[in-house]
């Protein structure tokens with residue numbers, strides 16, 4: 001599951017947990033983005049902060065792990081490179097699934113190397129409150145390579161979490177407790 005994770009929140013974690021259960025995945029690898037090219041218009045937190053928050057949030061789940069492939073790669077992050085690196089690391093006999101929210105899946109054809117993506121992994125598009133996504137929306141994508149899954153609705157976004165911190169509103173219960181504490185300790189998202 002790729003993401004900026006600025007910060008990681010319970011929407012990410014619920015989606016990962018649900019996909020892991022429904023698809024009997026051995027492991028969910030969270031891959032914090034190095035330089036998200038879609039987010040050039042805003043300031044993104046330091047990659048090591050986003051990496052550490054992802055580690056903290058996933059530490060208690062034995063089947064969750066965090067990969068540094070994207071944050072250790074120079075330049076902008078493209079999912080095709082992420083999947084190539086994971087494939088190289090883990091060998092040809094693993095099945096890769098890329099977990100993505102409905103909003104990100106909508107952009108999929110604009111991604112660099114979109115045609116190669118489907119050779120590298122199966123895409124699981126999870127539902128996200130406020131983002132309508134129907135089977136017709138993905139009918140132009142290869143049916144055996146893209147699946148939609150309804151996950152418990154969590155109307156949480158990192159953008160909202162950042163704004164809440166900036167406005168001194170609580171983010172307790174939107175993100176894991178350790179993330180609230182990490183954000184305070186590092187002074188992230190302060191006005």
Ligand code: ATP
Nearest residue numbers: 002003004005011100101104128154156157158159
């Ligand atoms: P931002 O508001 O900064 O874009 P975000 O909440 O969208 O943050 P990302 O790190 O951009 O989080 O998302 C990583 C992946 O998780 C994307 O595929 C996104 O669609 C998915 N995702 C994020 N929040 C949810 C949610 N509440 N429910 C389902 N999927 C989600």
Ligand code: MG
Nearest residue numbers: 004103157158
């Ligand atoms: Mg997003």
